[in-house]
Amino acid sequence: ACSSGGAGTSSGQSAQASSAKASSEGEKPVIRLGMMSSSDVIPFALINRNKLDEKYGFTLDLQVFTSAKDRDAALQAGEIDGVLTDYVGVCMYRNAGLDVRITGITDGDYLLLAGKNTGIKNLSQIKGKSIAISQNTLIEYALDRILEKNQMQPADVKKEVVSRIPDRLELLRNNKIDLVLLPEPFATLALDDGAVELSSANTIGLYPAVSAFTGKVLEKEGRAIRNLYQAYNEAVDYMNSTDLSEYESTVIDAVGYPKEMNGKIKLKKFRRSKLPPKEDVEDAIQWASAKGLCKSDLSYDSMIDDVAS
Amino acid sequence: MKRLRKRCRTFLEGFLLINLIWLTAHFLFHITVIPNPIDVYRNSGTLIADRIGIHILYSLWRIAAGLALSLLVGVPVGMLMGYSVRANRILYPLIYFSYPIPKTALLPVAMLLWGMRDGSKIAIIFLIIVFQVIVSVRDGIGQIDPVMYLVTVSAGATRAQIVRHVALPAILPELLTSVRISLGTALSILFFVEGYGTKYGMGYYILDAWSRIDYTGMYLGILVISVIGFALLAGVDLLSDRLCVWSRKQQE
Amino acid sequence: MKRLRKRCRTFLEGFLLINLIWLTAHFLFHITVIPNPIDVYRNSGTLIADRIGIHILYSLWRIAAGLALSLLVGVPVGMLMGYSVRANRILYPLIYFSYPIPKTALLPVAMLLWGMRDGSKIAIIFLIIVFQVIVSVRDGIGQIDPVMYLVTVSAGATRAQIVRHVALPAILPELLTSVRISLGTALSILFFVEGYGTKYGMGYYILDAWSRIDYTGMYLGILVISVIGFALLAGVDLLSDRLCVWSRKQQE
Amino acid sequence: MLSVDRLCVGYRTKKANIPVVRDLSFCMESERVLAILGPSGCGKSTLIGSLAGTVPIKSGTMTVFENGNPEPLSPKTHRIGVIPQNLGLLPWKTVRDNCLLPLRLRREPVTEERRKEIREIWQALDLMPLLDRYPTQLSGGQAQRAAVARAFILRPDLLLMDEPFSALDEITRQDARELFLSLWKRRPAVAILVTHSIEEALYLGHSVFVMGKREGKILLKTENPFFGVSDPRQPEYRQIRRLLRGRLRPDEEEDE
Amino acid sequence: MLSVDRLCVGYRTKKANIPVVRDLSFCMESERVLAILGPSGCGKSTLIGSLAGTVPIKSGTMTVFENGNPEPLSPKTHRIGVIPQNLGLLPWKTVRDNCLLPLRLRREPVTEERRKEIREIWQALDLMPLLDRYPTQLSGGQAQRAAVARAFILRPDLLLMDEPFSALDEITRQDARELFLSLWKRRPAVAILVTHSIEEALYLGHSVFVMGKREGKILLKTENPFFGVSDPRQPEYRQIRRLLRGRLRPDEEEDE
Ligand SMILES: Nc1ncnc2c1ncn2[C@@H]1O[C@H](COP(=O)(O)OP(=O)(O)OP(=O)(O)O)[C@@H](O)[C@H]1O
Numbered sequence A: 001a002c003s004s005g006g007a008g009t010s011s012g013q014s015a016q017a018s019s020a021k022a023s024s025e026g027e028k029p030v031i032r033l034g035m036m037s038s039s040d041v042i043p044f045a046l047i048n049r050n051k052l053d054e055k056y057g058f059t060l061d062l063q064v065f066t067s068a069k070d071r072d073a074a075l076q077a078g079e080i081d082g083v084l085t086d087y088v089g090v091c092m093y094r095n096a097g098l099d100v101r102i103t104g105i106t107d108g109d110y111l112l113l114a115g116k117n118t119g120i121k122n123l124s125q126i127k128g129k130s131i132a133i134s135q136n137t138l139i140e141y142a143l144d145r146i147l148e149k150n151q152m153q154p155a156d157v158k159k160e161v162v163s164r165i166p167d168r169l170e171l172l173r174n175n176k177i178d179l180v181l182l183p184e185p186f187a188t189l190a191l192d193d194g195a196v197e198l199s200s201a202n203t204i205g206l207y208p209a210v211s212a213f214t215g216k217v218l219e220k221e222g223r224a225i226r227n228l229y230q231a232y233n234e235a236v237d238y239m240n241s242t243d244l245s246e247y248e249s250t251v252i253d254a255v256g257y258p259k260e261m262n263g264k265i266k267l268k269k270f271r272r273s274k275l276p277p278k279e280d281v282e283d284a285i286q287w288a289s290a291k292g293l294c295k296s297d298l299s300y301d302s303m304i305d306d307v308a309s
Numbered sequence B, C: 001m002k003r004l005r006k007r008c009r010t011f012l013e014g015f016l017l018i019n020l021i022w023l024t025a026h027f028l029f030h031i032t033v034i035p036n037p038i039d040v041y042r043n044s045g046t047l048i049a050d051r052i053g054i055h056i057l058y059s060l061w062r063i064a065a066g067l068a069l070s071l072l073v074g075v076p077v078g079m080l081m082g083y084s085v086r087a088n089r090i091l092y093p094l095i096y097f098s099y100p101i102p103k104t105a106l107l108p109v110a111m112l113l114w115g116m117r118d119g120s121k122i123a124i125i126f127l128i129i130v131f132q133v134i135v136s137v138r139d140g141i142g143q144i145d146p147v148m149y150l151v152t153v154s155a156g157a158t159r160a161q162i163v164r165h166v167a168l169p170a171i172l173p174e175l176l177t178s179v180r181i182s183l184g185t186a187l188s189i190l191f192f193v194e195g196y197g198t199k200y201g202m203g204y205y206i207l208d209a210w211s212r213i214d215y216t217g218m219y220l221g222i223l224v225i226s227v228i229g230f231a232l233l234a235g236v237d238l239l240s241d242r243l244c245v246w247s248r249k250q251q252e
Numbered sequence D, E: 001m002l003s004v005d006r007l008c009v010g011y012r013t014k015k016a017n018i019p020v021v022r023d024l025s026f027c028m029e030s031e032r033v034l035a036i037l038g039p040s041g042c043g044k045s046t047l048i049g050s051l052a053g054t055v056p057i058k059s060g061t062m063t064v065f066e067n068g069n070p071e072p073l074s075p076k077t078h079r080i081g082v083i084p085q086n087l088g089l090l091p092w093k094t095v096r097d098n099c100l101l102p103l104r105l106r107r108e109p110v111t112e113e114r115r116k117e118i119r120e121i122w123q124a125l126d127l128m129p130l131l132d133r134y135p136t137q138l139s140g141g142q143a144q145r146a147a148v149a150r151a152f153i154l155r156p157d158l159l160l161m162d163e164p165f166s167a168l169d170e171i172t173r174q175d176a177r178e179l180f181l182s183l184w185k186r187r188p189a190v191a192i193l194v195t196h197s198i199e200e201a202l203y204l205g206h207s208v209f210v211m212g213k214r215e216g217k218i219l220l221k222t223e224n225p226f227f228g229v230s231d232p233r234q235p236e237y238r239q240i241r242r243l244l245r246g247r248l249r250p251d252e253e254e255d256e
């Protein structure tokens, strides 16, 4: 269940403690990053595990939230400096007047899965089926794009709003719903349980997950954040070159896999951080503005901040 | 008629007061999460565009069903526990064990057992409220003056008659208090249960606005829920005035 | 001593009963969200590994602080509303308006004002419970027999003395009922407020297990919260037996 | 006929057991009124409660003989009318509903003749203008009259009265006593009257008991030839009265 | 001296206004006991409530003159002892705490001498074995004795008693009356005694009022030379008694 033993380094409290220590030694800036458990988190967790933050002269305080709303509330309240989010999320922040800018990409996939008893084997069979998603999020965005890529309309499936991800998985497992679109680790769990993978965001070339910081922090702590991305890249290199078994417990903890998954986890290659491609972001803006989530005149340039280079 | 007008005035006064506090908070903290109430009202047109009426009806139906079920189950169970030592011996630990279970954690179970639609929503409202009703009915029964039974028992009253003529009226004030509290709770839970399997309901409306970081919409929704809540609570007060005429003097 | 042993037996009986129901449900529905209790118990070693004690202490502290604040604010406000017609005129609409506001929707505001740590957590527990306390105290005051005032007022009692000698003891049974209900509510809210800004607390423990679909851990957490809740509620009962000796006869 | 045999009653509190009545036995023929006198706290109300079925008895029997058939006294089978010492009016019912409650509980039809009788009782007790009031809106005497009316309206087989006239002013009390007599004569029932007034006991009781402070022991049982006699001037009356008064003296009780 | 001037009191319910007392005026010299008689529901308890400060008055004044200085009657400035008709014992306090409550409320130190006096009062009222009981565990008479003790223990300036002896048996009642007399004589105060017994009124009242049913009008005010006289055999006594009894007849009231 909860973070035990060695993984304690990634916990909010211990990071705080170490930041207090750090500030008494030298002036190490603290970066507070809000996130929800998912595979995007792995490199950040590794930064803490491998003490890369010390190496690059900052302290990373990872704050784990159980819901996006809580994370957003904390960002609003200035309790965190940056978030792991996605295109749609940033569009909404901007629309709400929050100066949040994309500073890098993160790696996470979103899998379209069919329940094992539905008999659905490929995308052509999903018309009219029910699908559990969250609304006005990248999940819905990814779904719409997957459908479009496969010559279908968003209205071709029956969208059911289920805000909590574990609930979506449970509905699928118990045949209460035909399809789901799930991030890790839930996708792996569903596949483990016999679900059928139909498509995924990455398959159609969609990488909507990003890391973003508020403008104020970017101004004040630009250096530290640049260092963060250097640490991130080092962590990614470490991941891509090291056998998973060496850091599996960190992964299990960060992503929130059940402990039984030990030894069964597979990771794709992670990408080093960079700015997202312009057309991808603009596509997301267009989708979000059509949904009324933001204004259509939101520009790519205002949404990103090239802090890393 | 006159009483209704008085209530309306109370309502307006409260409304103004709340808005005043809100406005003050807005200017005091000056943060986006507390928007200017005037801006919010300027946007109130969207409520009609969003067909708020349907949302309200859905929520009211869910609350009504959940509350009615809770009363139907909670009052008899509470009475049973209040009167029968044996029933109390069995039910007491059961109630005390299950009361603190976070019902919201049982959401997956509820969804699987009663479906994703109103079934599980009402079930969760019910599960949360019913314990409050049971506890307050049970405690209320313990407060009844024993003389009340002397007259009824000696006249050969059956159990049902004692419940009807003594227990129910005696606990009525407490029961209404409990309904008031439960209503407040139910309105707050809306916000949780309407987060899945529906596109309607005040809870959905607010949640949706929130997740879109549309604070104006969110506050509009909260306002609407406040007004509904006020109306429901004031309704219970009216009912209480009607049903407890005998203690009216004390209520003045 | 004997009473304690009796309570322990009640506890055990209830525990067994609950597990029996759980086991039945497990075999009846056969779904992953209802695991076999025996499997869950077999895993109970993880509780120690997870240092459950710390989680419990965190949660208890938050509940205690929230409840204490609610009583500190709720009892005087409820009394004021119960006694002063003017105060009631002003506060009544305010209370009735803000009671139905889903407090959880105010999370952003709470975080802004009281931070992401215990401040906002306690604030939200407080906001949810305080209204229940106010409503039940206000209603309780209305039920006091007027003769009680005759003796005290004629003896020249000050307001404070009337509160001390008449109002408080008279509403004590209702107040304790309200504490019982509030405790139940607080335990359920834990689950919500401990979803952010902390790695400790029973709510966090359960949520964490839930979000990793670790049902064994989740049910272990729920079990622990049940037991804590039982202990707290039974504690209130003991207190009630102590404080309300005078009505003990009626409670038997 | 009512027979009470070796009745033991007491209260249990958390701290102690308080025995009140021990081994009380007496028996009453039908159509008779028994008046009970006794010092405060001797157990009169407790006895009434036991007969009414609300104070649980520890041992002993209470039996009613009808045409020679014994049947345990029970509110289910017998009509028991009670006027408790603290009246027991339900606060949530008007005077009218309180008075009619026993009839409703027994599901007795209210015939025209019955209705007339009820009206008469209300009129005699001066309750007509108060029928729509709630108990909290009554004066002490008014509440007591309402409780008296309720008991009489039931046409009880067994009438238990615990100081039914104590809060009435002297005139109303006299009227109420006469009303009791006339109603009782119309429909004689076994009646037990707890009172503090020796005169009242002698006016309304066929026999008079004096209960003692210790274990509710009956110190004196006397037949009373002056039942219903309004202004007895015989020396015998004064003699009984003196006897009762003597028995009520607490110091004499000590000698027992 | 206590002076009540043009007092108007009434109750307001949702349905109607119930006027009870209108334009009541009377005045009492210091160290005197006033006994009030009157039919049930005439407004005696209401008057007591007004004097005690809990039933709000509509108009009129209640003034206490001390050494010629008028001061409005108020529980804050005057010691008012009350025995309400329904006793008003707080259920959550033991008999002891109930009795000592007025002293605690006034923050009066309990000196050794005072303690002795309190003990005596308890003893005289036979309350010693009941001090640790709660009101629900008392019999009717025991509760009334506790309420009497509470009022006396305060050493009141103004003593208001609403049928304080009605639930006592005849012997205890006689003792209580004498106790009242002796306590009152030790520390004479203005006292108002509401009673239903003409004998009691004549035994304990320096003057006796008869209140009428209509608007609480005082139908008769009479001085009573038999205050404290235990067995008056003068023909004058019988005359007063007859006079009072006549005034209490409701039919005669109609003529007014
Ligand atoms: N709370 C109340 N609300 C409405 N009316 C009331 C209330 N209390 C008393 N009354 C009415 O006021 C009148 C006077 O009542 P009060 O109690 O003063 O009578 P009383 O003289 O003390 O009579 P008793 O000898 O029966 O005690 C009665 O008619 C009664 O019905």
Ligand SMILES: Nc1ncnc2c1ncn2[C@@H]1O[C@H](COP(=O)(O)OP(=O)(O)OP(=O)(O)O)[C@@H](O)[C@H]1O
Pocket: C249, D011, D012, D013, D018, D020, D038, D039, D040, D041, D042, D043, D044, D045, D046, D047, D085, E136, E137, E138, E139, E140, E141, E142, E167, E169
């Ligand atoms: N609920 C109770 N719990 C404990 N003791 C009680 C209870 N009720 C009565 N008693 C005690 O039992 C004894 C008998 O009480 P009961 O009421 O029968 O007296 P009573 O003869 O009616 O006196 P009174 O004339 O004063 O009404 C008393 O000593 C009393 O203190």
Ligand SMILES: [Mg+2]
Pocket: D044, D045, D046, D085, D162, E139, E140, E141
């Ligand atoms: Mg009695």
Ligand SMILES: [Mg+2]
Pocket: D139, D140, D141, E044, E045, E046, E085, E162
């Ligand atoms: Mg009176």
